[in-house]
Amino acid sequence: ALTFIGWYVFSGDLRTAALNSIAVLIITCPCALGLAVPAVHAVAAGKLFEKGIFARSGDALERLAKIDHVVFDKTGTLTKGQFTLLNPEQYDPIILGLAGALSASSTHPLSQALKPYALPNTLSHIDERPGEGLRAVFKGETLKLGSAAFIGANPTHHENSTVWFKYGDRSALQFHFQDQLRDDAIATITQLQAMNISQEMLTGDNPKTAETISKAIGLKHWKANVTPKQKMKSRAQPKPQRI
Numbered sequence: 526a527l528t529f530i531g532w533y534v535f536s537g538d539l540r541t542a543a544l545n546s547i548a549v550l551i552i553t554c555p556c557a558l559g560l561a562v563p564a565v566h567a568v569a570a571g572k573l574f575e576k577g578i579f580a581r582s583g584d585a586l587e588r589l590a591k592i593d594h595v596v597f598d599k600t601g602t603l604t605k606g607q608f609t610l611l612n613p614e615q616y617d618p619i620i621l622g623l624a625g626a627l628s629a630s631s632t633h634p635l636s637q638a639l640k641p642y643a644l645p646n647t648l649s650h651i652d653e654r655p656g657e658g659l660r661a662v663f664k665g666e667t668l669k670l671g672s673a674a675f676i677g678a679n680p681t682h683h684e685n686s687t688v689w690f691k692y693g694d695r696s697a698l699q700f701h702f703q704d705q706l707r708d709d710a711i712a713t714i715t716q717l718q719a720m721n722i723s724q725e726m727l728t729g730d731n732p733k734t735a736e737t738i739s740k741a742i743g744l745k746h747w748k749a750n751v752t753p754k755q756k757m758k759s760r761a762q763p764k765p766q767r768i
Contacts, residue, residue: 595717598756599728599738600634600686603710608638608686608702620698622646624690627659627670635688636670638702656729656752658689666693672729673697682733710742718743727751 529546533539570580580586600606613621622644628636629643630651636659648661648668658671669691673680676689678697686702717724725746728735735749 593722595722595724597724597726597744599726599730599735600704602707603726603738603742604704604706606634606704608634608704610638610642611685611701611703613642616698616700619644620690620692623663623668623692624670624698624700626663627651627661627668627690630661631659634704635686635700635702639670639688639700656754663692668692680731682731684733684737686730686734706738706741714743727756729753 526546528549529542531542532545533542536542566583566586569586573580597603621639621642623646625639625641625643626646626648628639630636630648631653646663648663651659651661653659654671654675656672658669658675660670661668669676669689671689673689676691676697678689678691678699681687681699683699683701686704688700688702689697690700691697714724723746724744725748726735726739726744727748728738729751730749732749735747739745739747
């Protein structure tokens with residue numbers, strides 16, 4: 526507007542004023558958009574990250590408006606992921622210590638809860654299989670820590686998260702852990718429901734644990750015994766918009 530007015534006052538020619546003002550628009554608008562869009566994306570991505578949301582792609586903000594289904598992981602997302610071993614006094618200190626020593630080789634949240642009980646023993650041939658468990662050798666005997674299938678035990682359902690431990694030929698032992706809901710979990714589910722956005726939860730825990738958590742936060746749909754690979758490949762119906 527200033528360019529048009531200035532040139533019109535200076536030249537008195539409407540055509541010259543129009544051409545110069547149009548030239549300013551042609552030159553400045555694309556540059557302004559080219560600078561503004563990345564800046565807006567950077568600021569918005571930063572605000573999302575502050576709230577614990579990581580945008581994986583540049584067009585996530587545009588696609589976010591079209592999302593009608595949300596898939597939650599359980600541990601560390603709907604729950605705090607800070608497990609506590611229930612009734613540690615009921616276990617043999619040696620067995621508990623070996624389980625803790627084996628768990629020290631893993632960053633899994635359940636392993637973190639066993640680490641404080643670790644004995645200062647040297648384990649060899651430590652092998653971790655994602656989604657299954659840990660294996661090591663202690664004094665010529667095999668130690669296993671993980672799922673019932675990995676250990677070779679008959680699966681049982683419990684309202685709390687569980688992990689199995691086997692020492693040599695001894696009977697398999699089950700550890701029970703307690704986790705807590707995140708403070709904003711229920712409010713988040715309630716708000717999404719108010720926006721007519723459906724939700725479901727995926728977890729590697731047993732069906733009883735998944736059902737207990739789902740009921741506590743008001744989720745209707747969940748899947749249990751889901752491995753990390755299955756979570757990555759999961760395709761909900763309707764198909765989720767990945768951001």
